[in-house]
Amino acid sequence: MRETLGSIGNVTTTEEATTTLCAEVECVEGWRTGVGLLLRFPTEGAAEYWQYVIGGDSIRNGRVILDMNGLELTVDQRRLAVDLLFPGRDW
Numbered sequence: 001m002r003e004t005l006g007s008i009g010n011v012t013t014t015e016e017a018t019t020t021l022c023a024e025v026e027c028v029e030g031w032r033t034g035v036g037l038l039l040r041f042p043t044e045g046a047a048e049y050w051q052y053v054i055g056g057d058s059i060r061n062g063r064v065i066l067d068m069n070g071l072e073l074t075v076d077q078r079r080l081a082v083d084l085l086f087p088g089r090d091w
Helices: 002-006 018-025 044-054 075-085
Strands: 014-016 029-033 036-040 058-061 064-067
Touching (some): 018 029, 018 036, 018 044, 036 044, 058 075, 064 075
Antiparallel strands (some): 014 029, 029 036, 036 064, 058 064
16 A cells, blocks of 8 residues: 555645554555555454445555545545545556
């Protein structure tokens, strides 16, 4: 996830927040971004479980969850969020 976030610093805000975010959801890495929280889990099973727990406006790719709950995002911001979660994916 760091490689992805490192390349988007000029597109949206990023702030490493593993200590705070992972204390709540047992992830191994957490970032606050302008388009939501990115949370990386130790296994896909853990990520799947926490996606159910977080619910609402969250999506998952493998071991990473993007939590957009509570944010009012434009279509362009949501597109950026999906592109961050699925880097390199040819839709």
